[in-house]
Amino acid sequence: MEMERTFVLIKPDGVQRGLVGRIIGRFEKKGLKVVSTKMFWVNEDMAKKYYAEHEGKDFFPGLVEYVTSGPSVAIVLEGKGAVATVRGLIGTTDPAEAHPGTIRGDMGMDISRNLIHGADSLESAHREIRLFFSPQELLDYSRVDRTWLYKE
Ligand code: IDP
Ligand code: MG
Secondary structure (H helix, E strand, O other): OEEEEEEEEEOOOHHOOOHHHHHHHHHHHHOOOEEEEEEHHHHHHHHHHHHHHHHHOOOOOHHHHOOOOOOOOEOOOEEHHHHHHHHHHHHOOOOOOOEOEHHHHHOEEEOOOOOOOOOHHHHHHHHHHHOOOOHHOOOOOOOOOOOHHHOO
């Protein structure tokens, strides 16, 4: 398994519901390293760029309104196989169907308020990281528990 960086956005409902700490805590506890984080109020332009793949779908206008409705928290996480691991921790798109134990399964009720976004591939992760962070904002350090998380 290769070391990967992935991108996560805690959407405005996560911030408004006071779940930021608990959500980041799940990633930390799993062993993912926080490479960078910042609060970010996504504007319409950015939302459309970021969700370009969904343009034209019936839920698109509502999706843009939702993600621009308040501040979000953007996070870059690093770990072996981080893209798939993070998607697994987040759970399927609809919180009503997401398995218990996942972030969406444990904390949400409605597909239109699903708390968090996670990059779906290494390519999307790179694109989204570049969209939200400058290279200097991505911090290079090791967690002290590294040798306890990975054999090598
Ligand atoms: P994902 O976030 O699990 O990758 P996608 O299919 O990429 O799911 O959809 C992006 C976002 O669009 C979802 O997280 C959700 O906020 C919203 N969305 C997707 N499908 C629907 C829907 O059927 N109704 C309302 N919102 C939706
Ligand atoms: Mg997606």
